[in-house]
Amino acid sequence: MTLTETAYAKINLALHARRRREDGYHELETVFAFVDDGDRLSATPAEADALTTLGEFAGKIDDPFDNIVGKALSTLPHGRGWAVKLEKRLPVAAGLGGGSADAGAVFRMVERAHGLPDDWHARAAKLGADVPACVLSRPSVGTGTGTELEEVAVNDLAGCPVLLVNPREPVPTGPVFKAWDQVDRGPMPTGTLRQIALEGRNDLEAPAVAICPVIADVLTALRDTGPFLARMSGSGATCFALYDSEAELQAAAEKIASDRPGWWQMAGKLR
Structure with a gap:
């Protein structure tokens, strides 16, 4: 078996x-x-x-x-x-x-x-x-x-089109956490999954960008494709973008592939 x-x-x-x-x-x-x-x-x-x-x-x-x-x-x-x-x-x-x-x-x-x-x-x-x-x-x-x-009690992002993009630069987690400025910017919001995502943030984004500046380029490229949210995941360097439709996702994936052929990407849907 x-x-x-x-x-x-x-x-x-x-x-x-x-x-x-x-x-x-x-x-x-x-x-x-x-x-x-x-x-x-x-x-x-x-x-x-x-x-x-x-x-x-x-x-x-x-x-x-x-x-x-x-x-x-x-x-x-x-x-x-x-x-x-x-x-x-x-x-x-x-x-x-x-x-x-x-x-x-x-x-x-x-x-x-x-x-x-x-x-x-x-x-x-x-x-x-x-x-x-x-x-x-x-x-x-x-x-x-x-x-x-x-x-999460209300998963209103199930099936949401998502694009993952990584500039093919590894970013070890330890140095990013060590570079965090230790400023508590407040608790995570509550609500549906979409509300938490839109109202939340990633506190590791700034230290990760300081260590791996190309992350900022990835975020800019993704935001230029018109998602309703683009953010870095974890401690980087992968960033994600969420879209309202499959057509928007496909157009974004094609644009990123054309503009940045060296970057890794994966398209899918949220579970």
């Missing part, structure tokens, strides 16, 4: 940094949303766990055996072993939660095959702050370090 799963690209519709904690992490308020495309995984029974990577960004994974996919497998009971194939279609260190999304996909495959242990959330959180949200891959509000989750 072969199991297949999509590791849905994660975006932060809003990300409010509130304070730096004594443990070195940051107190956050964020709203996670997921695109209906991303990395692709498949798993077949094997004598022992094995991971094969392919795809455009497979070469960015330094050690496949120390990859978060392998760590997710080792933390969950899943039989004798799985041979996992990972098609890496999302850029690395890009604000899309690519590795976390891959781990989330493993959790969902294990859930289908064997069920998840009751403490799956704690196991996921040990792998990374975004992993629990990526296991769910549904719109949710994250607090604390992002691991405390509450699903």
Whole structure:
């Protein structure tokens, strides 16, 4: 039996940094949303766990055996072993939660095959702050370090056309958080998913642009295509734009591809 799963690209519709904690992490308020495309995984029974990577960004994974996919497998009971194939279609260190999304996909495959242990959330959180949200891959509000989750009550952005654009420059998360000015600009708004997105902000955008100035060019290019929202995701460098129609999305994707052929992009819909 072969199991297949999509590791849905994660975006932060809003990300409010509130304070730096004594443990070195940051107190956050964020709203996670997921695109209906991303990395692709498949798993077949094997004598022992094995991971094969392919795809455009497979070469960015330094050690496949120390990859978060392998760590997710080792933390969950899943039989004798799985041979996992990972098609890496999302850029690395890009604000899309690519590795976390891959781990989330493993959790969902294990859930289908064997069920998840009751403490799956704690196991996921040990792998990374975004992993629990990526296991769910549904719109949710994250607090604390992002691991405390509450699903959004009104998802009025389901099916919304979305364009992801990355300038192919990796931006490690640590330096961006370190460069944040530690100014608390207030809590995340409440309401429907669309209201939170429109009224929210990303407090990591300014420090990320300071580290990787081309992010500002990506945001300008996206805003010039007429979305109702364009914002950086996570700690960058990927930015997203939301549109009211498929036609607007298609026109925007074509314009970006023509004007900036070197940039990576992915078009889809919000889940």
